[in-house]
Amino acid sequence: MYRNDPDSTNRVTIALIVAFVLATVIFITDKNSNRAFQKSKSMTDQTAAPVLSALSTPIRATEDFFSRFKDRRRALEENIVLKQELYQLREAKDRANIMAMKLARFEQILKADIGTDIPTKKISARAVSEIDGPFVRAALINAGTHKGIKIGHPVMTVDGLYGHVVRAGINSSRVLRLGDLNSRIAIMSSNSQATAILAGNNSDFPEISFMSDASAWAVGDVVITSGDDGVLPRGLPIGTVIRRAKNTLGVELNVERKPIDWVWVYPFDPIAVPEESLNETELILDGVNEAETVQTENNSLVQPAGNP
Amino acid sequence: MAGQYSSSPNARGKTIRAVFILFxxxxxxxxxxxILGQSVALSLLPLIGICLWPRYAHPVISIIVIFLFGLLLDxxxxxxxxxxxxxxxxIFSVFRPDTRSKQHTFGTAFVQWLGIIILALVAVYFLGWVGRSVRPDLLSLGYQALLTTTLFPLIYFIRHIFRYFLIDPDDRY
Structure with missing residues (x-):
């Protein structure tokens, strides 16, 4: 038997050493260079998305079955709560309509555009693979550039913000979820308007850091995107503030612990970065030259507009 | 090389079955x-496939397969x-299924699984720490390990049934 065959044992040992070296090289290369395997990763996403989508169909059907069963069980008590909520919402809707009319009138008088920048267009997709690993919190969705998805677009569920696109292929996209270690989102408290950064930490409760005013944040505050980063639109719902261990504040995400199947992507184009050629030094020099020209021509101390 | 495995009954077939399970x-x-509204992560699940890897499977091919499947999941x-x-x-180099002298019973397989999961947790922790300069969330790791351990008997049972009913009795182990 081969177990006693020293030649075979040597071959296995050599194979193991080669495999270890190769795996270590790949691991280190991928760690140090984000672009090293980018094309391969994108190609794998393209291939895997339809396969995983097809394979997840029976799983989704089973989930739906249990979900429906659970919903039916509590339908009666939910119906009572929903009726009460409906009466309250009817009143709130009437008030909101009046407020909207007032707001439109004020906008007209002030000639101000204070509308939301959340796009009205939605690109629907299905989350075919969701990873809750100790290092990665990502998802694969079955829509890509052919539907207009680009890197940075926010991904939503009915409950709130889910993440943003970090890699867009033709038919699939990779979504970095809010809990991922690399996720950083500009947020604000809808109660106090205080801003901060939501930093993912590979747990269910991302941390609130870089708070503009720590005293303005309180447990229970509703958290939305602030739009300060210029990457995501303002006002996307995220979750509620909770107190974490070590007396730090975190966010209980609206999307956490809920089945994620259908999502939509907002085709939000971030605020464009100013042209790189127009750096600060050039702007100052241009300003000085223009000022000198004007001074010479008019023989007076007139400064050009925009350069105080 | 194939001659060295002539005493291994249907080594190729066992390797293919192991590959199928791992896939x-x-x-x-x-x-x-x-499951019931709870998101369930099973990233440690393929380790069960390595734990139950057939002892007569061609070891060099097994290493290549395990290498490729690890890369695929990444x-x-x-x-x-x-x-x-x-x-x-x-895991493979420490537990070396090809050096196992006896067929697994559920008891021995489960004890080995506990060893594998502990080693895997230590490896995940330190590789993550060294490779990513960040310590993984222990709660998430522990939860995944517990969940996978709960599923171990089920997968062992399914594999056992599959082997018992679908495979020739002379070629089971």
Whole structure:
């Protein structure tokens, strides 16, 4: 038997050493260079998305079955709560309509555009693979550039913000979820308007850091995107503030612990970065030259507009 | 090389079955599951495939297969490439299914599984720490380990039934 065959044992040992070296090289290369395997990763996403989508169909059907069963069980008590909520919402809707009319009138008088920048267009997709690993919190969705998805677009569920696109292929996209270690989102408290950064930490409760005013944040505050980063639109719902261990504040995400199947992507184009050629030094020099020209021509101390 | 395995009954068939099980578990690990509203992560599930790897499977081919499946799961989960490959190889080289002299019973398989999961947790922790300069969330790791351990008897049972009914009695072990 081969177990006693020293030649075979040597071959296995050599194979193991080669495999270890190769795996270590790949691991280190991928760690140090984000672009090293980018094309391969994108190609794998393209291939895997339809396969995983097809394979997840029976799983989704089973989930739906249990979900429906659970919903039916509590339908009666939910119906009572929903009726009460409906009466309250009817009143709130009437008030909101009046407020909207007032707001439109004020906008007209002030000639101000204070509308939301959340796009009205939605690109629907299905989350075919969701990873809750100790290092990665990502998802694969079955829509890509052919539907207009680009890197940075926010991904939503009915409950709130889910993440943003970090890699867009033709038919699939990779979504970095809010809990991922690399996720950083500009947020604000809808109660106090205080801003901060939501930093993912590979747990269910991302941390609130870089708070503009720590005293303005309180447990229970509703958290939305602030739009300060210029990457995501303002006002996307995220979750509620909770107190974490070590007396730090975190966010209980609206999307956490809920089945994620259908999502939509907002085709939000971030605020464009100013042209790189127009750096600060050039702007100052241009300003000085223009000022000198004007001074010479008019023989007076007139400064050009925009350069105080 | 094939001559060295002439005493191994149907080594190729066993390797193919092991590959099939590992593929199935890898795909399951890459899918998002929600059981009763709870998101369930099963990224350690393919380790069961390595634990139950047939002792007569060709060892060099087994190493290549394990290497490739580790890489596949890294690709599917957007994790650092080589991360799972290294973990699988560590598990394989420590527990070496090809050196097992006896067929697994459920008891021995479960004890080995406990050893594998502990080693895997240590490897994940330190590889993550060294490779990513960050310590993994222990709660998430522990939860995944517990969940996978709960599923171990089920997968062992399914594999056992599959082997018992579908495979020739002379070729079972």
């Amino acid at each position: 199935f578990l890898t795909i399951l690990a890459a899918l998002n599951l929600n 690709f599917l989960t957007n994790d650092a490439l080589g991360f799972r490959t290294l973990i699988y190889l560590i």
